[in-house]
Amino acid sequence: MIAGLESLRQRHVLTLPTVPAAVRVARETAEQVLAEWHIGAHHPTVGPALLILAELVTNSVRHAAPLSTQLTVVYAARRDRLVVAVHDRHPYLPTLYGARVGSDGGGLATVMELTLGLGGTAGVVPDEDGKGKTVRVALPL
Template sequence: MAVADPPQTVRYRLSLATVPASVPEARRSARAELAARGLDADHPLTDTVLLVVSELVTNTVRHAAVRSPRATLQLDFEPDLLTIRVHDRHPYCPRRREAPHPDGSGGWGLNLVHEMALLAGGGTATLADPDGGGKTMVVRLPLG
């Protein structure tokens, strides 16, 4: 009797400087990886993935660069699931805000990411590094 191979995860990783130019670089790279996996510009998840990548990388640039000169974007493609991870070495683990910053400087990015993930049938998490010196923002989106 033949035994099926377990589903394979295809991982894509990109190390980024925490500078503004990394945001469009992350989007371009994510778009190319999506296309390579058959998720072209017309796929229902493409815009969601690109928005999530933009928001999370922007957050590392705006809020973590002082302690983390580099960040990592990782896309894990499984048969029925895409997991987006953005890791930096700033210890603060942000939470979604109830209201934007009073000075108009933002504050809605994580809410937007969370809502987009929910609309797609997925979810979000923030995982602290075991040493407490960084974190990974995680977004899971079903592909099926």
């Protein structure tokens, strides 16, 4: 389990190969999990959360695949918060705050614009061994 999400009542963990199809599977799984948790597709956080998730998984597929054959996605929620986290075993720690459109952080700039626009938070947590990381986004429900 990705550290720090144990306190959230509802959790779902999905491990996928680091290939392009992972983006679609992660998004479809998120839609199913959120529906099971009675977080409807029309909730104002769901659309942005799905886009954020797709961007994070896409980043792992594009950048981590040479060193990380798989990635792990954790969906977690409680009454007032939804968290999506993506873990891979590539050591690079991307900059979230200050990411700019048109630079290498284009997708992350979108992630941060959506996250901050909803009053959420984001962070990158390195693995203890320094050989991987988790990018985590928390959004209010």
